[in-house]
Amino acid sequence: MTGDTHLGEAGLLARMLPHLSSDPRVEVGPGDDAAVVRLPTPRVVVTTDTLVQGHDFLAHTTTARWIGHKAAVQNLADVAAMGARPVALVVALSAPADTPSRVFEELTIGIAHRAQADGAQVVGGDLGQAEQLALTVTALGALEEGQEPVLRSGAHPGDVLTIGSPRLGRSAAGLALVLSGRVRVQDGAVDGAGGHGDLVTWHDAPDPDLALGWTVGRTASAMMDLSDGLVRDGGRIARASGVRLDLDPAALGPDAQQLAVVAAEVGADPWDWVLHGGEEHAMLATFPAGSVPAGFRPIGRVLPGVGEKEHSVLLGGAEIAGTGFDHFGPSA
Structure with a gap:
């Protein structure tokens, strides 16, 4: 992207703020020392996450708008997974001094549009200089009075x-294409993906139905968003609940089959993507038998735990190799 790199903070904000819509819940928005937001209830759900260039995305394989979209999704998903409705986002953006002003504007558009799709508003944040682009988003949500968090x-x-x-595994498949070194993205067009550009787009800007979390997902017995892989995140539910999870190979088989062609092209196993692929941000939930609501599909069952420490995730009753994504593990 090209653009003026010498606008200064005030000039950059002048390009960014028009993309933030107003909302009667926001009594004081961007432009003052802090925002004032009227919450629908006094029960606040708060989460935060960061995207860092070189660690969470490669600049030549995504767009600024997609980066903003993804930053919004990963935080909105955490709020939704608690059964809460998103209300507001606060964004801290740091970038090198020579970053074109258009990048700041596109990042704002990506964050704001995805937040607005789920009924939330960007209410403020911070601009700073850094050696690489980094985007930290804090999301606020609200739980209704009398509603238990999931x-x-x-x-x-x-x-x-x-x-x-x-479908599962799309983000991991897109990441594999990105890491293959043959993919470039310019002006929202994916080149070098061999007809699988939709997978790169899903990795760069995942678009799950987060409203499931604060609507029908509120009846779930347990829930979280799928961020680090089905096995790793399923294991978190298993440990927290003192149970085991048994994934259904027949239910997940079509997910792997739909990725078989691209997996063969990059020398990967599509089952690895389905079982261990992260950054889907869909709602992973358990429901009592016979009460699975529309929008969720069964992929396994909950079994009793075995002993105090045996809270594993199985596939058709068998152990699963691999661990999923860990920021500080060998795969990070």
Whole structure:
């Protein structure tokens, strides 16, 4: 992207703020020392996350708008996974001094549009200089009075394990294409993906139905968003609930099959993407048998735990190799 790199903070804000819409809940928005937001209830849900260039994205394989979109999604998903409705986002953006002003504007558009799609507003933040682009988003949500948050610890033996997405593994497949070194993205067009540009787009700007979290997902016995892989995140539910999860190979088989062609092209196993691929941000939830709502599909079952420390995730009753993504593990 090209653009003026010498506008200064005031000039950059002048280009960014028009993309933030107004909302009667925001009494004081961007432009003052802090925002003032009227929450629908006094029960606030708060989360934060960061995207860093070179670690979480490669500049030549994505766009500024997609980076903003993804930053919004990963935080909105955490709020939704608690059964809460998103209300507001605060954004801290740091970038090198020579970053074109258009990048700041596109980042703002990406964050604001995705937040607005889920009923939330960007209400403020911070601009700073850094050696590389970094974007930190803090999301605020609200739980209704009398509504219990949906935790990871509520799964019971006999429950059904579900996912609020029609397909899994897409983000991991897109990442594999990005890491293949042949993909470039310019002006939103994906080159070098061999007809699989939709997978790169899904990795760069995942678009799960987060509203499932604060609508029908509120009836789940346990829930979290799928950020680090089905096995790793499923293991978190299993440990918190003192149970085991048994994934259904027949239910997940079509997910792997739909990725078989691109997996063969990059020398990967599509089952690795389905089982261990992260950054989907769909709602992973358990429901009592017979009560799975529309929007969620069954992918397994909840079994009793075995002993105090045996809270594993199985596939058709068998152990699963691999661990999923860990920021400070060998795969990071």
